Amino acid sequence: MLGNAKVDAFLCVKDRETSRKFYEGTLGLSLINETPFALVFNAGGTTLRISPVKDLRPQPFTVLGWEVPDIVIAIERLEATGVTFVRVPGLSQDARGIWSPSPGVKIAWFKDPDGNMLSLGQSLPPANAA
16 A cells, blocks of 8 residues: 555654754755754655654664665765764674675664664675676
């Protein structure tokens, strides 16, 4: 029933203004609407609604991620804006913080100002793909 419906993403934050600066300024998302209830961004064609809440307990797992064509370039650009990539206990990550669970797949994590775990991912097509 919803197989062809557009998905909206939701994220909760405590500090609305800091979050706006991060998602708009640091990550480069376009703000498309602002209401007392949410900051609404265009995230690569997906609507991302960032809602301020009084009580937030960030989860230790990824809540939002982006697929990028070159993870190393994306990491370098984000680090240049002050983003710090994190180490995840139990995972073998390289010097940049990239984990590769299988050939051609790369993932790295960082947090927003409220501690929400975000990720970058890169998946290369199989060598025999046409």
